[in-house]
Amino acid sequence: MASNLNTHLSCSATIKHDHFSSTFTSLVIAWLSIIFVADLVGNILVIIVILKNPSMRDETHTTNFFLLNLAIADLLVALVIPFSIHSAYKECWDMPMVLCKINSFLVTLSLLTSIHTLMYISIHKFVSVRRVAIKNEFNVPVSRKTSCIMIVAAWMYALVFSIMTVISDPIYKEMTLQCGPRYPVVGDETFYLHIANQIGNLFIPLVILMFCYTRVFMYIRHHANEQRRFSSTSSDGDTSQSEKGVTLTMVIVLAYFLLSWLPYIVYTNYGTIVKGEKKDIPHYLNPLAYCFGFMNSACNPLIYAWRFPNFRQGYKDIFNKSKYFVTFADGGRKVRRPVIPSMVESEAGRRTSAPLASISDVRISSVSDVWVSSTESPFVSEIGDVKAIASLPQ
Numbered sequence: 001m002a003s004n005l006n007t008h009l010s011c012s013a014t015i016k017h018d019h020f021s022s023t024f025t026s027l028v029i030a031w032l033s034i035i036f037v038a039d040l041v042g043n044i045l046v047i048i049v050i051l052k053n054p055s056m057r058d059e060t061h062t063t064n065f066f067l068l069n070l071a072i073a074d075l076l077v078a079l080v081i082p083f084s085i086h087s088a089y090k091e092c093w094d095m096p097m098v099l100c101k102i103n104s105f106l107v108t109l110s111l112l113t114s115i116h117t118l119m120y121i122s123i124h125k126f127v128s129v130r131r132v133a134i135k136n137e138f139n140v141p142v143s144r145k146t147s148c149i150m151i152v153a154a155w156m157y158a159l160v161f162s163i164m165t166v167i168s169d170p171i172y173k174e175m176t177l178q179c180g181p182r183y184p185v186v187g188d189e190t191f192y193l194h195i196a197n198q199i200g201n202l203f204i205p206l207v208i209l210m211f212c213y214t215r216v217f218m219y220i221r222h223h224a225n226e227q228r229r230f231s232s233t234s235s236d237g238d239t240s241q242s243e244k245g246v247t248l249t250m251v252i253v254l255a256y257f258l259l260s261w262l263p264y265i266v267y268t269n270y271g272t273i274v275k276g277e278k279k280d281i282p283h284y285l286n287p288l289a290y291c292f293g294f295m296n297s298a299c300n301p302l303i304y305a306w307r308f309p310n311f312r313q314g315y316k317d318i319f320n321k322s323k324y325f326v327t328f329a330d331g332g333r334k335v336r337r338p339v340i341p342s343m344v345e346s347e348a349g350r351r352t353s354a355p356l357a358s359i360s361d362v363r364i365s366s367v368s369d370v371w372v373s374s375t376e377s378p379f380v381s382e383i384g385d386v387k388a389i390a391s392l393p394q
Contacts, residue, residue, distance in 0.1 A: 008171035011094035019175050019283040020091060028088045028177075028287050035291070035298045036081040039074060042301030046071040049314030056310060062147040063246055066121045067304065069151045070253075073117065074297035076110035084177040084290060093172035093179065100179035104170035105162045107178055110297075111261070112158035112201055118254050119205040120150035122212035125247045129219045161201070168193070176286040183271040183281075194272055202265065209254060216247050249307040253300060260296035264289040 020028070047068060050056050056064045083103045087093065093100060124142050170179045184194035267289040274280050304311040 007173075008100075009092050009174045010172075011090060011092040018091070020088065020287070024284065024287075025088055028291060029085050031291050032081050032085050032088070032294070035294045036078055036085075038298035039078045039081070039294070042298060043071040043074045043078075045315055045318060046301050046304060046311070048318060049311055053310070053314060056314075059144060062142050062144055063121065063124065063250075065144070065147045065151060066117055066124065069117050069154070070114060070300060073110050073113040074300060076106050076113075077294050077297040080106045080110070080178070081294060083179075084294075087172070087177050088287065091175075100172055101166045101170055103179040104181070105166050107180065108162040108165045109158050111293075112161055113154055114257065114296075115201060115205050116154035116157055117151070118250075118257060119208050120154055121250050122209045122216075122254075124150065125216050125250060126212040129216045129247065161197075173286075175281070175283040177290045178286075183274070186272070191272065194268070198269075213247070213251055213254075220247070245307070249303070252307065253303055256299060256303065257296050260299075261293045264293045 050064050050068045050071075055061065080103055083099070086095075124147065127142050165181060168181055170181055172179045173183070181193075182190055184190040263285075267285050270285070271281055301311075305315055306312075
């Protein structure tokens with residue numbers, strides 16, 4: 001029978017730690033190992049793609065700043081998974097208590113940063129779509145400064161709450177994978193802290209998320225109806241469709257986040273209502289809750305590849321071993337530099353001061369030289385053997 005599950009379990013204790021069968025332990029360790037590799041590789045790819053492609057960091061793509069922030073928060077999960085693997089194997093804590101506190105701190109920081117980043121993304125999309133649908137401000141996106149303020153706010157809130165978690169003296173509870181707060185006891189101080197946590201970190205963000213995305217889709221539908229009535233230009237339609245596509249992707253990311261962490265939410269609330277020494281909590285509940293939650297961090301890069309062509313192409317470019325070069329002719333001087341294919345259009349637009357949309361007809365072929373030029377600043381991409389010429393408007 002399990003001992004008091006609301007006390008710290010050290011490996012030096014005389015209790016026998018054999019709640020997990022060898023099969024279950026092997027399954028959890030293999031599951032966590034796959035998540036660790038996918039999380040590490042996938043989110044590093046997301047960060048590289050965004051940082052290496054200038055067009056993904058301009059004023060019209062501020063959503064990518066939030067995706068970069070999510071990737072960094074997801075990488076924190078990769079830091080705590082080794083603790084979980086070790087705990088699954090030992091079923092007790094044999095490391096210094098300072099690492100137990102760090103473990104609890106990182107788990108809390110990652111989870112809260114992610115949920116509040118998703119909340120701010122919904123606010124970001126609400127403001128952006130409202131400007132298009134109500135005020136017809138197609139070229140006034142949410143600024144970088146405002147986006148960065150939202151991102152800093154998400155980290156500061158998560159940081160403060162994570163420090164409070166450490167101050168509350170986290171422990172390694174029996175039949176778990178992580179160090180964390182004690183199970184709440186009804187009527188005790190821990191119970192009221194748990195209620196405050198649920199309201200501030202789950203209920204309020206979810207209400208804001210539901211309100212923002214509901215209004216976003218209402219604005220998109222309103223704007224589509226207005227377009228049909230007044231025969232708006234195709235560029236207006238493209239903007240509306242682009243906003244709708246990005247917003248739908250963010251809703252998918254949010255839905256997967258909630259589904260992934262739903263077992264954890266069930267686990268923490270079930271742990272609250274179990275009376276006494278919490279002996280009736282099933283031994284498999286905590287490991288499964290954390291494994292499903294950690295899966296979210298590994299799958300976000302796959303969602304971006306599925307929904308965003310620029311991420312999909314960016315991943316391919318990173319693993320592409322071929323060398324691509326761009327030669328810029330400026331005032332009679334030629335500058336030749338290596339680039340990745342997804343950067344070619346953005347570099348061309350930046351060098352010629354032309355909008356990216358104006359070079360949407362440029363195509364890069366692995367078997368051809370592609371020459372793209374304007375009257376002021378010719379742009380040459382040296383790729384292969386055949387030449388194609390396009391003119392950029394000024």
